[in-house]
Amino acid sequence: MAGCKPKSAPVTPVGDYSGRVVIDPINRIEGHLRIEVEVENGRVKNAWSSSQLFRGLEIILQGRDPRDAKHFTQRSCGVCTHTHALASTRCVENAVGVQAQIPETGLVLRNLLLGAQFLHDHIVHFYHLHALDWVDVVNALSASPKKAAEITNTAGLGHRKHTVAEFEATQARLKKFVAGGQLGIFTNAYFLEPHAAYKLPPEINLIATHHYLLALKVQLLPSRMMAIIGGKNPHTQSLYEGGITCYDALKPENIAQFKALFLETMDFVNQFYIPDVLAVAPYYLDWGGIGHTTHFHTCGEFATDESDLNSRFLPQGVILNNDLSKVADFDLKKVEEHVAHSWYKDDSPKHPWKGVTDPLYTSLDEMETGKTGRYSWMKAPRYDGLSTEVGPLAQCLVSYARGHKQTTALVNLVLKHLGVGAGALFSTLGRTAARCIETKVIGDEMVEWIAKLEANVAAGKTDIVAPFKMPESAFGVGFVNAPRGALSHWIEIAGGKIKNFQLVVPSTWNLGPRCDKGILSPVEEALIGTPVFDPKRPVEILRTIHSYDPCIACGVHVIDPKTNETYKFKVC
Amino acid sequence: MTAEAEKKILVLGLGNILLRDEGIGVRVVERLIEQYEFLDNITLMDGGVRGMILMDPIIQADHIIVIDAVLNDQPPGTVYRLEGDDVKLSMAFKNSVHDMDFLETLCCCELVSGKRPSAVIIGIEPKEYQTDPSLDISQELLDRIPEMIVKILQEIEAAGGSYTPKAA
Numbered sequence: 001m002a003g004c005k006p007k008s009a010p011v012t013p014v015g016d017y018s019g020r021v022v023i024d025p026i027n028r029i030e031g032h033l034r035i036e037v038e039v040e041n042g043r044v045k046n047a048w049s050s051s052q053l054f055r056g057l058e059i060i061l062q063g064r065d066p067r068d069a070k071h072f073t074q075r076s077c078g079v080c081t082h083t084h085a086l087a088s089t090r091c092v093e094n095a096v097g098v099q100a101q102i103p104e105t106g107l108v109l110r111n112l113l114l115g116a117q118f119l120h121d122h123i124v125h126f127y128h129l130h131a132l133d134w135v136d137v138v139n140a141l142s143a144s145p146k147k148a149a150e151i152t153n154t155a156g157l158g159h160r161k162h163t164v165a166e167f168e169a170t171q172a173r174l175k176k177f178v179a180g181g182q183l184g185i186f187t188n189a190y191f192l193e194p195h196a197a198y199k200l201p202p203e204i205n206l207i208a209t210h211h212y213l214l215a216l217k218v219q220l221l222p223s224r225m226m227a228i229i230g231g232k233n234p235h236t237q238s239l240y241e242g243g244i245t246c247y248d249a250l251k252p253e254n255i256a257q258f259k260a261l262f263l264e265t266m267d268f269v270n271q272f273y274i275p276d277v278l279a280v281a282p283y284y285l286d287w288g289g290i291g292h293t294t295h296f297h298t299c300g301e302f303a304t305d306e307s308d309l310n311s312r313f314l315p316q317g318v319i320l321n322n323d324l325s326k327v328a329d330f331d332l333k334k335v336e337e338h339v340a341h342s343w344y345k346d347d348s349p350k351h352p353w354k355g356v357t358d359p360l361y362t363s364l365d366e367m368e369t370g371k372t373g374r375y376s377w378m379k380a381p382r383y384d385g386l387s388t389e390v391g392p393l394a395q396c397l398v399s400y401a402r403g404h405k406q407t408t409a410l411v412n413l414v415l416k417h418l419g420v421g422a423g424a425l426f427s428t429l430g431r432t433a434a435r436c437i438e439t440k441v442i443g444d445e446m447v448e449w450i451a452k453l454e455a456n457v458a459a460g461k462t463d464i465v466a467p468f469k470m471p472e473s474a475f476g477v478g479f480v481n482a483p484r485g486a487l488s489h490w491i492e493i494a495g496g497k498i499k500n501f502q503l504v505v506p507s508t509w510n511l512g513p514r515c516d517k518g519i520l521s522p523v524e525e526a527l528i529g530t531p532v533f534d535p536k537r538p539v540e541i542l543r544t545i546h547s548y549d550p551c552i553a554c555g556v557h558v559i560d561p562k563t564n565e566t567y568k569f570k571v572c
Numbered sequence: 573m574t575a576e577a578e579k580k581i582l583v584l585g586l587g588n589i590l591l592r593d594e595g596i597g598v599r600v601v602e603r604l605i606e607q608y609e610f611l612d613n614i615t616l617m618d619g620g621v622r623g624m625i626l627m628d629p630i631i632q633a634d635h636i637i638v639i640d641a642v643l644n645d646q647p648p649g650t651v652y653r654l655e656g657d658d659v660k661l662s663m664a665f666k667n668s669v670h671d672m673d674f675l676e677t678l679c680c681c682e683l684v685s686g687k688r689p690s691a692v693i694i695g696i697e698p699k700e701y702q703t704d705p706s707l708d709i710s711q712e713l714l715d716r717i718p719e720m721i722v723k724i725l726q727e728i729e730a731a732g733g734s735y736t737p738k739a740a
Contacts, residue, residue, distance in 0.1 A: 169686065177683045184676040184683075213684045220628055 031552025095476025291428030390485030
């Protein structure tokens with residue numbers, strides 16, 4: 001097992017800086033996020049998460065046909081594409097009362113489509129959005145390609161066998177790229193000068209960088225899987241209240257193509273993604289004690305009956321106070337959105353069915369001068385008044401605590417490999433491992449769903465959508481556990497049109513501001529205590545931020561091409 | 573089939589059609605598709621503002637002809653042909669945080685695949701691109717489209733491709 005584990009656990013160094021650190025904009029996320037922290041003697045003492053962008057989708061939807069909601073809301077984002085369309089579809093299905101009538105084959109197709117989204121999102125996130133916080137690409141240039149091949153081929157982590165030549169080739173191309181001066185994706189990277197917080201040996205840096213580049217090609221595969229069922233990607237088109245409309249996806253040649261793409265994607269998950277996480281994690285074991293949060297919830301996912309959250313393959317649930325011995329059922333009545341620290345009129349927290357979107361920008365000054373007034377375009381969702389984290393870690397913990405067989409096996413495997421207890425899961429390291437575990441759990445189950453699809457088509461069960469009637473008035477809600485966590489759309493229909501529509505988005509749960517009681521959001525809580533070695537290159541803060549896979553939702557900023565934008569701290 | 577005929581050529585129109593003249597590259601490709609038939613080794617593509625997503629078609633090509641708006645402080649409608657180092661200079665034009673740098677995409681292609689196709693740009697100086705969104709292209713540019721098409725067809729022939737006009 002040469003070279004695959006450190007002799008003694010490296011420790012993230014603590015600097016001696018005291019003062020403010022602002023990272024704006026955060027890169028390698030989706031959207032516009034500003035993070036400000038107060039550092040004291042090298043550790044984060046206080047934190048503010050500010051979403052810098054207002055979209056107004058909820059306002060745009062008023063007065064429209066409820067069936068159009070999915071097309072508008074899906075344009076929230078092209079990264080977590082499809083998920084909003086599914087939430088809107090489920091929301092309106094709930095309002096019109098067709099959920100229990102959706103044909104089984106339609107549900108299987110919907111689950112396969114969402115499953116492909118997870119495969120795409122999590123692979124891209126680990127490699128292209130998160131890895132550079134842990135992997136030093138420049139240091140990879142000092143690696144021995146021979147030693148790197150030894151690690152992949154003999155360390156027993158599950159890697160596919162590599163040749164020395166392929167590591168040599170990547171290293172040579174990397175050398176040329178870095179020397180060429182056009183640093184592209186590595187511009188302003190924190191590792192351009194040596195950074196003490198980066199702990200991987202050169203060979204693991206080379207392995208991870210080699211896979212980062214491979215993953216750029218691999219991510220096309222699940223993206224194409226989605227297009228087979230969704231019609232196109234990004235922004236799938238085939239969902240409809242009552243099921244799905246992609247009849248072409250039932251054709252044997254299209255199912256065969258889906259399957260081929262899927263198998264190649266899972267090869268990558270099994271022989272690259274999982275082994276890489278297992279290779280990197282031991283060098284950052286102390287991150288099992290950084291990035292801690294306390295409460296979690298998930299609405300579960302992959303339904304066999306859309307009218308019942310408990311029919312979902314991944315279970316719903318709420319975990320409070322890090323107590324894995326108690327899992328409560330998710331109760332939609334306990335969801336509230338607060339605006340006391342957000343740029344909206346009206347201070348009182350509201351349930352989404354009574355939600356109001358009335359923007360009123362003040363300024364960031366209140367945050368800058370030390371008082372925490374209003375500082376974000378995000379509202380602050382709270383569950384039963386508590387700040388609850390959502391996402392792969394929340395789902396993993398609930399699944400684990402409920403004894404979900406496939407999840408439990410993988411969690412125990414990872415904990416054993418790292419030599420840590422379940423307490424280490426409540427951390428940035430845990431969050432990162434959970435994302436990987438979730439990818440495999442879902443991917444492995446997709447094998448069953450493909451088999452079901454083939455069997456149903458062979459048996460002539462090719463109904464995929466059920467009819468419904470639009471009511472004059474109704475309330476509805478749709479829950480999706482998206483790759484980033486619990487997503488819900490809430491509708492009030494009046495006169496057959498949208499009277500009110502509210503989106504409560506996973507990144508709002510995780511990255512919103514304080515609520516009216518001043519309780520920190522999950523990311524703000526997670527940042528407390530984080531060591532910061534170099535305030536000009538605060539990679540430690542990014543490690544936790546990125547572990548949430550933020551998706552703040554894009555908008556257009558016009559940049560004058562003739563001026564140079566500069567920021568307080570550039571982020572790679 | 574000679575080696576030349578096998579050469580894969582990608583004719584790539586770039587730009588944002590919602591930002592008036594910035595979308596000229598896409599519109600020119602649309603005209604080419606309307607007006608001509610091309611052999612199988614030539615792909616015409618609306619690349620939009622798709623940035624890194626274009627890596628796959630780029631890696632598969634041997635030669636790329638890019639059509640795009642280019643800022644060069646000349647009168648609107650001035651047509652350019654850029655290759656080599658000039659490509660680097662022209663590609664830094666960004667008008668939103670979503671504009672992916674095409675040059676970065678080319679560099680990443682080489683990093684990922686070891687392959688970097690040769691590229692030439694047929695560009696045109698835009699007039700209106702910082703106004704409110706609209707699909708209308710300025711007349712000065714519309715008038716130069718036939719000239720751009722002639723230049724693009726010449727590039728295709730020089731790269732070993734061939735085409736026939738479609739019946740009117």
